[in-house]
Every structure is written in structure tokens, then in C-alpha cells.
Amino acid sequence: MSICLLYLSSTIFTYMYLRQRGFRLIVIVFLGFFGFMSCNNTLKENTFIEKDPMADSAKKAYLEKIGAAPKAPEQPFVVDSTKFYIYLTFDDGPQPGTINCYNICKGEGIKATFFMVALHQQRKRDGKQIVGMIRNSYPQFLLANHSFDHTMEHYQYFYQHPEMAFDNFMRAQDSLQVPKKIIRLPGNGGWVLQNQMKTSHLVSAVAHRLDSAGYNVIGWDVEWNFNHKNARPIQTPEKLAAQVDSAFSKHHEYMTKNMVILSHDRMFKRSEDSASLVKFIQLMKQNPKYVFETVDHYPGAKK
Ligand SMILES: [Zn+2]
The missing domain is CATH 3.20.20.370 (Glycoside hydrolase/deacetylase)
Incomplete structure (x- = not known):
């Protein structure tokens, strides 16, 4: 999240600086887009990191305990002719x-x-x-x-x-x-x-x-x-x-x-x-x- 804020503030600062120097609008828009994409990816990564890695296994264990866990696929039954x-x-x-x-x-x-x-x-x-x-x-x-x-x-x-x-x-x-x-x-x-x-x-x-x-x-x-x-x-x-x-x-x-x-x-x-x-x-x-x-x-x- 902090990286995201850094990108946003640097984008705003760059925009103001370049405008003073008379750069064309298209260059400013390109830099802004780059900043946005970087920020978006960072948010996605953070969402993944913040997810509790134990959540799935704990949920599975709980469902098994109460007998509500999804059943494993049934194994095909093979007849043994010697039995x-x-x-x-x-x-x-x-x-x-x-x-x-x-x-x-x-x-x-x-x-x-x-x-x-x-x-x-x-x-x-x-x-x-x-x-x-x-x-x-x-x-x-x-x-x-x-x-x-x-x-x-x-x-x-x-x-x-x-x-x-x-x-x-x-x-x-x-x-x-x-x-x-x-x-x-x-x-x-x-x-x-x-x-x-x-x-x-x-x-x-x-x-x-x-x-x-x-x-x-x-x-x-x-x-x-x-x-x-x-x-x-x-x-x-x-x-x-x-x-x-x-x-x-x-x-x-x-x-x-x-x-x-x-x-x-x-x-x-x-x-x-x-x-x-x-x-x-x-x-x-x-x-x-x-x-x-x-x-x-x-x-x-x-x-
Ligand atoms: Zn009976």
C-alpha cells in the first residue's frame, strides 16, 4: 500500500514539474498511466499476501469434523476373481x-x-x-x-x-x-x-x-x-x-x-x-x- 502512495505522489509531482517545463500532455498522460498500472499490481499482490494461508486447510478440517467435507471421488470397484x-x-x-x-x-x-x-x-x-x-x-x-x-x-x-x-x-x-x-x-x-x-x-x-x-x-x-x-x-x-x-x-x-x-x-x-x-x-x-x-x-x- 505504501508503494502505491509513493507512485501516486511521484506521478503528481512529475506532472506539475513537466507542465512547468512545457512538456506535451501526451507524455504526462503516459507517465500517469504507468503509475496507475504499477499501483494496481501492487494492490493485487498485497491482497494475495494478506490472505491467511491457513484459511483453506482450517476450513477443510472443520468441514471434515462436522462430516460436511466434500467426499473424495469414489474409487472404481474392481472384482478379484480369486476372492x-x-x-x-x-x-x-x-x-x-x-x-x-x-x-x-x-x-x-x-x-x-x-x-x-x-x-x-x-x-x-x-x-x-x-x-x-x-x-x-x-x-x-x-x-x-x-x-x-x-x-x-x-x-x-x-x-x-x-x-x-x-x-x-x-x-x-x-x-x-x-x-x-x-x-x-x-x-x-x-x-x-x-x-x-x-x-x-x-x-x-x-x-x-x-x-x-x-x-x-x-x-x-x-x-x-x-x-x-x-x-x-x-x-x-x-x-x-x-x-x-x-x-x-x-x-x-x-x-x-x-x-x-x-x-x-x-x-x-x-x-x-x-x-x-x-x-x-x-x-x-x-x-x-x-x-x-x-x-x-x-x-x-x-x-
Ligand atoms: Zn427388518
């Missing part, structure tokens, strides 16, 4: 147990998918934070749609009214802010992928409606069953691991070398049952050919 893919899925969250599933999978460094219910998000005190935490943890965890209200457990009525059911899923998509078009039907293991569909007669109309809107529907191959009275797992981790090995060896999976495992968040709310989840994951990890993935990478899934 067997395991898609561990947790249904009906957010519920007591969701945080345990999240922490265990994070601790074990594996990917998993959470099919969530919008009404459970509304009813749980910290529901929105839990759903947001899952949503922001992609690509390790994938948030997916499991309807707005889980049909209120009236499955027949729900699927017999396909437009109403479709609206229910769209409401959940909006309420949960689900990032991808991936759905699991409540109480039903139907499949809808690119150019293929496998469903029961009951859900067929809803499945077609979702398909025409570009949605995938993901069923499952193996279920970790639970006692409906206390939500505790029925199979031991060893038994479930043996079931997965057996299903692969007998080619019982819907898509070769891809195994979707259904479980529910609430099965792992107790510490002893959380330990079973840890054990199951560790058993699977012992096989170097097994890879945990999220269901958006299931073969044939529409983008």
Missing part, C-alpha cells in the same frame, strides 16, 4: 446394538451394510446422529433403505398395495437421506438387480415398481437367526462360519462367490453377544480368500 465376497448386513437399525455393530466392524476393519428404518431413527433419542454416523462412514459402511415403518408388521397388506409400499420406501429414502438406491424389503428376501429379478408372488408388484424407478433390492443367502423373545443369536459364531463355508462349497449362494449374510443390530446389544459377532468376523478373516464388501458392489447392482 469370495461376504456382505455382512444389519437390519432394522437404529436400535440398541447398532453402535456395537459399528464399533466391532470398525475395530475389525471390515465393511458392512446397515439397512435402516426411518421410524426407528425418529423414535430413538440419538437416532439421527447414529444414522448420520453410518452415512458418513462410507466406503466402510453403507446406509441402505429398509422402509419407513417396517410395514408396521402388516406384511400382507403392505405388499398388496404396491403404490403405498413404494411411497413408504421413498419417504424412508428422503428421511434417512439414503445415498444409493438400495433397498431390503421388510420380512422378505426378494432380489432386484440389473435385468434380473427373483421375488415371491406377494412382493412382485412392489419389486417391479422399485425396479422401474432404478432401485436394487437385496435379499440374503444365510441368516444369523435370533430368538424373537430376547433377540439373542441362535447359532454360535462357529456354527454360522461353518454355514457360510458350506453354502459356498455347495454353491448355494444367489450369485457365485458372493454371500449375503442377514443379521439384526439388536442381536448384539449385550456384551456377550457382541463377543460372538467379533468371533464370527475373526473366523471369516482366517480365510484369506474371504473379503468383506458393502452391497453396492454386489454383482449386477445398478449404480
